[in-house]
Amino acid sequence: MILILSNKYDVSVDFIIKELQDRDYPYLRLNTEDLAELEVTTKLPDFDVIVEKQGKKVNLTEEVGSVWYRRPGEPFEFVDEENKPDLGTIEYVKEQWSAWLQSLETLPDATWVNFPETNRRMESKIRQLRLADDIGFNTPNTVVTNSSEKVEELFEGRETVISKALSSPLISEKDQDKFVFSTQLDEPPSENDDSVSVCPTIFQEALLPKIDYRVTVIGDTVLPVKIEGEKGDMPVDWRTEKEDVQFIQTDLPRSVEQLCREYVSEAGLLFGAIDLVERDGEFVFLEINPNGEWGWLQKPWDVPVAENLTELLIEHDTR
Known part of the structure; x- marks a missing residue:
């Protein structure tokens, strides 16, 4: 049962x-x-x-x-x-x-x-990036900090930087929950920016232009989709325009597909939803959701997650 x-x-x-x-x-x-x-x-x-x-x-x-x-x-x-x-x-x-x-x-x-404890452990974005680097994935240059000065250092030689939540991006409020999406910064924060100093945040090099992929791994089965905007250019975080993007079943290079399998196995998981980006022909690991949503892939995009998970x-x- x-x-x-x-x-x-x-x-x-x-x-x-x-x-x-x-x-x-x-x-x-x-x-x-x-x-x-x-x-x-x-x-x-x-x-x-x-x-x-x-x-x-x-x-x-x-x-x-x-x-x-x-x-x-x-x-x-x-x-x-x-x-x-x-x-x-x-x-x-x-x-x-x-x-x-x-x-x-x-x-x-x-x-x-x-296993619940494994899910909890693999929610750590820092742990995720360390494991990805250990097994051979490309990963973005990353700083986790609440220091405006350290963010400014990451900007050196770069026009833009991406910021995103270190932990759960959900802000629960009485009337409506809010979601903190990845955001593009076009200039460093000011020295005394309270929005930076109040808590540690992930800051990463901006991998732009890019192609986004969601890779659902179920045991040894790898189900990748390429995420394409119906209007052309993709936003920094495709979740902000989820209704206007398409999820097209595709194939990954064998080496990348195997890295996805190895990652989920090394993490102690049987299921995981991995976010990758491709830039200039290179695939870069962003993060994994060990208990990621997938119903929107099953229907209307016919990605056979339910069949394989069953x-x-x-x-x-x-x-």
């Missing part, structure tokens, strides 16, 4: 479930923001983990061989504000369910795609 941990609004999960249903393959989807609607029991010392959902009992210890750790939600995440308990209660309940979910990481002989999950389900 395949265990899927996500949230009820995750479209990518819907693609996988359709594949599993077409194969008549057993699975259990747990939308983790609704865990309180389940009955869960963990018995020790035998370590039987039993989940009852809609009258059906599943012994995770005995039945689960693959776990897809997708995008778990949090208790009360989608509950209307007027129906939520006080903040202290929310935090307490969240911590208890988080501890129970973490205990699932000890399910015997279960393969995780990907096969991977089934292959590793030894129950």
